[in-house]
Amino acid sequence: MVGGGIISRRPCTFSGDGKFILAPTNNVVHIYSVVTGDRVNILEGHTSDVTSVILNPENPNQVYTSSLDGRICIWDISDGKRVAIYEVQHAMVHMVLHKDLKSAYVSIQCNDPQQPGRIALVNLGDAQYSARTRKYFPRLSSTVMKLRKTTPLALSPSGVFAATIIKQSLLIWRTGVDMNQSVNLHHTKAYTCLAFHPTDAMVAVGDVSGRILLWRDFAEHVPAVRKEGAHSGNYLPPVPPPLTTVHWHAHPVCSLAFSPDGTRLLSGGHEGTLVMWILDENHVRPTFLPRLGGPLIGIHISPEDPSKLVIRQSSNVLRVINTATLKVEMSVFGVRPPPAGVASYIADAGAQVVSALSGSSAANIGSGKKLILLPSEDCHLQWYDPVADKHVRLLQIVPRNQVDATSISSTISDLFPGVIPSASQPHNSNNNPFHALFSNSAVVQPFVQHVAISPNGKALVTVDVRPLGYVPPSSSVAAGAQGGGKGAADGGALTEASLKFWSMAGEGEFEINTRVEDVHNGHITSVAYHPFLDLVVTTGGGHGSDWEFRVWAKETRGGAAAASRLAANQSKRIKGAEGGEGTKGEDTKGKAKNKAESEASPIYEYWHCRSVASYRNCPLRTATFSADGSMLALATGSGKVTLWDVFENSLLAVLPSVTSAGVSSNGLGVSAAAAVMGVAGLNGTIVLGAGSSNSGGGGGGG
Template structure:
């Protein structure tokens, strides 16, 4: 067996950012959320990913701010640890080892040095009973500390984080589960339980779904499965408690949250509407509708200036005081399943797959960000259970990314299958795809395969269907804006084609008709040969690449992987394997085969010409892997070791049954990413002042001198970089720049210079002279005892600019 100690399976993008409630920092500049095994940090103003906090070895299940330090956060994980982070610099401060899988975490400013976590009542993950315990964090200088001082607070609680909430500045804590509300008072060390009837009337569902406590008063808000909200009062006595009912949601209330001052209550559910209840006037409410998907979590910034909502489509919406949506952080949309294959857009190198209902999403793997959604069905989606609607089931790009083909299906009960084939042309003006041709009922039965010809000489699409035929669709030559039409219909002895594949140069087309593989010439549509194989219908076909282009590989339902030599038209080799997915790397000879065995999936990476696999790994994940793709790398790796060479040009991504997007990484790549993540980052919201420019220039000069001493090769002449001056010009605040007419004339003259390097140096030198003059004027003002802002408009008064200080004369213009 091949050794693979340096290769590990990792989550690289595509994590669920809506898994737990997000956290907004005290200054409302950053948003933190759990994302797989890490914590992601985003900018609330630009929506951009800033960095992540990596260190947990299992799923992160909660993130909360440290009440005693607003620059730190706690995170908990199923790996049994609570970690304290400096989220600004991404530094792990301390790790507290609890020893039990943690499902949620809570903190209170009144309980310093203590965190409250939900853990199983038994020390194993399969336990169905959970308890809320208080963990006393020990004070120690070590980075890893065992926190063994645990005290139980509530037993038999829900592991859902929205089922527990602190009230009245930490005096009590409320927890809900099923039909029961339990309130524990810390001073009395006593708990009260309140139960609701299950409800025998039609449509009545009294089960608790979430809870939120008022921060200032004794009031507990609970959400219920029937859409009602109950406000509980006088719960410090068992018999005299009261509650009032609010009702707007027609479905279950998924989340509740009070604002920091307690003046408003926010609620959300499946309606995709944020409801804003006025606490003192319960009959008055405001709405923020059409947020796109069901609301799963609501969070409010500590100062109350920002709200954010998590949604079921893996999205976080940032809202300014319940009035306007200011930013949207969209992750990889994970719906009920993926019906299309995982495909790579040749233009943007984005991952393309099913997104929102009736849409395709274009997702950047390198930036871990959704680029945009493409509406394929172009019909309003109705959120109603049991309603049959169109779904996108197939998608394919041509080699250049100029054309996109999609197939959408809808099968009504007792009616025939509805199928639409759509061809989309790429529009350079809008940087998106525009519908060109719609073919209604392209086949009489379900389409099983669809591929574009990779040949640059023709634009052709082939579809196979269970109606015993495959069809070739052609765009007329020389008509870039023409429409597609059917050019050829083929079949073989009334057998049903299940799959098809083009050779790398487009000269051959292989179509699998049940147990027979047919090879066709797309130029003349002549049947060249048929290939036999062991019993079992052909499940997948794939041509070899580069030096292995003479091979054709296929998998069958009888657990066979076969390889045919197209030069001799004979079976080269076969092996018994239950291959659920066969994928070829377009940039190398490598192929990946995912095999199902004993309820889990194994991976084998091999070349068709070699009998020994390059890489293998057992038990990748539970269930079958149905979708995978090789994504080309932006920067090629330089690994010389045989066991990692298959990762040099492309990276293999696959989706599990639990909708987790996973990939493989080498130790070298992980070290490079870790080093880059540790670099200090400058926040975009920091004003680019002259002080900042001078300090940044000084730091760059120091780094260049240090590199020149340590690395003699660094002294060689660098290539011209004209963009530095442009960035300084565009990023400098407008109130410290000269007039636009002066800048425009100077900038146009710089563009007319023939040497790009000279123009860059001239512009950069001008910025340096301006900065030098500015600081020389500043130093003169300081020596003379005058204020740097004298002569400029200030909050209290306004004066004219003195002529004695020319360095500041244009600052006040």
């Protein structure tokens, strides 16, 4: 089975008839239908990451692929079979094909520590064929362009020019001659991406500041012969070609593409907006397709229908867009990336980042196979089918707009100086599990910390955490900080946590039923759902929590249930009237009226906390129910596992501590308890397994 991977990382392409999208993912190429988004085939055969996929200019039913395994392969799209193998024997990061030269320009990696990047010309037309190995062995050009890193490549539609970018330099050379005879169009900012105009009239280049530079009439500045004493990137034209600069993006431009007729330039970046620049003779004006749900890192236009294009997004999504109607026609979702900057906290807190569904649970969501639930960026929860390797559903736990990471960090630094740790004043990450949330390289965003789902898949429980800031231990603000629990008084992360109960609203969609704020002082270490009943247990044991466990139950109001409760309450009041309170006689007419009104009232359900308990003021790490639901097991930070009757809220037993040999401060050997970080019951048995945080610890059974 081939599954997972980042489908949007590498440049993709349309098939020659525009009916399929070919997307490199790890060491394979996925083929998706443009109409349905279903995966229809896989190109398998490379042994390392596939870095590019390009249509065969001589056969629209075939594609070329390059890979880090040092091979260029030709594939037949219709049957997925490999037609030919070219052994280049160098790891290729980028590739462009030249039809007339029957060659490929490749950007390769080498072992040179000073200049690890190379651009070379691979002659595919006269490659030697080995009948024994059934492979072609092409020749590399005698001259190569040496660079400090591997760089992207672009080939003009006419095939006359090739180009690359490195830092502030745009290098353009004529194909078929020494590539070191290039012109360097220098810029004050670092370049990020490039694209040639269909008529070679201009080349567009994006930079890190969000500007797009349009170099016009550059052809006459590209030398046809070597300038005296010149080498790679050293020829600067005395008079640069005409330049037009446009600026809309607030952050680096990540992708550029010209329409086939050359009348429009399309650009994308961190803003999640597709910008379409109308190229008039007198000025350049933009139009927009906003709110695409994530940064755009690639734009690729269909060869069959110029109005259709596919965009690649950093959230592991491919979207087919019709620029004529300005609508998204189809989306392909891969496994969405986890929330940025929270991995260390999730690990420290023992958060449940994956939940599995099978049987009726998966069927109720919309799939008859096993599913997994994955928290992802922007506080989404993804249902994913690992068997079919297919996205099923997406639920946004916290409504929010897509915000760029750079703008978040800069805004917090400006408004709350000292909140984000700096190199000069770092905070102790060992004492602060939220340290990663407030580093300069992390995105401060809400994230899903825990997920639990009912056995029938019709109810969902989530815990989402919203980081508010960081208070150093010496800060005077710490003592009066709100929302951080006991930990805020000693310094540390300030957070808010929401416990949310969701109900299925039909067609696999969920809606919030009950929302509870600041449970366990905002630090919840685990959530467990009863195997048969609508009963949920949450535990507190993190930094600043109340170190208790709470039992939550679903309550039904309205309709016949309300009428039954009303009748019972009235009966109690009549029996108690003998003490002089109320009326002795039963008001049958009033009772019947109230019953009818109650039965006619709408039925609604909600969740409430039924009981609270703790064990000797010990932090609680995780919870699990027995297979028959009769017992609740709680793992404590003191190394013990406690067994509870969740219905009576009574302690049944305490399992022996998980211990490890240690040495006390006076040098005497002692037996020290290790914190139990996890506990789980084996389905269908009475065996209980526990995992210790100490490498020398063991497990307990009960």
